[in-house]
Amino acid sequence: MIGLKLATASAISLSFLSAGCGQKQVSFKSDIQPILAARCASCHAPGGQGYAASGFSVVSYQSVMKGTKYAEVIVPGSSLDSTLVRLIRHRADPSIAMPKSHDAGKPSEWLTRDQIRLITAWIDQGARNN
Numbered sequence: 001m002i003g004l005k006l007a008t009a010s011a012i013s014l015s016f017l018s019a020g021c022g023q024k025q026v027s028f029k030s031d032i033q034p035i036l037a038a039r040c041a042s043c044h045a046p047g048g049q050g051y052a053a054s055g056f057s058v059v060s061y062q063s064v065m066k067g068t069k070y071a072e073v074i075v076p077g078s079s080l081d082s083t084l085v086r087l088i089r090h091r092a093d094p095s096i097a098m099p100k101s102h103d104a105g106k107p108s109e110w111l112t113r114d115q116i117r118l119i120t121a122w123i124d125q126g127a128r129n130n
């Protein structure tokens, strides 16, 4: 009986741990890539103005992790230190906030709160190619 209780307790704490404080495991392929494809790829793929200006491309996991031509924009495990998160949360200078607005600061062009939460959680969970 005691053995069974212990086993149940550790199974529960394990599932909490692996989910990262009760958050579900975020998948690059099914959660993150579709957001980047819909909201960033028009500019951040070879041929686009964002790619031309910064070198940042969202065409693959590898290109996202590589970052711009100057620096990485994702620090696996730390959304706080990730330039990408600062840009999509608009904590950076509004003139460099992403997605770039065609009409300065127009909120409808920003990612939704849920999309920002997903990207933040994915980075905090290690920014894996999952």
Ligand code: HEC
Pocket: 036, 039, 040, 041, 042, 043, 044, 049, 050, 051, 053, 054, 056, 068, 073, 083, 084, 087, 088, 095, 096, 098, 099, 100, 101, 111
């Ligand atoms: C309408 C075009 C456009 C869209 C859409 C867009 N960007 Fe950009 N992005 C740019 C341009 C242009 C630059 C170059 C810097 C600048 O002009 O602000 C840039 C620069 C960047 C940089 C480099 C910033 C730096 O400090 O070096 C990152 C990272 C970035 N974008 C991420 C994103 C992400 C993530 C999305 C989608 C959520 C996105 N962008 C959507 C045009 C765009």
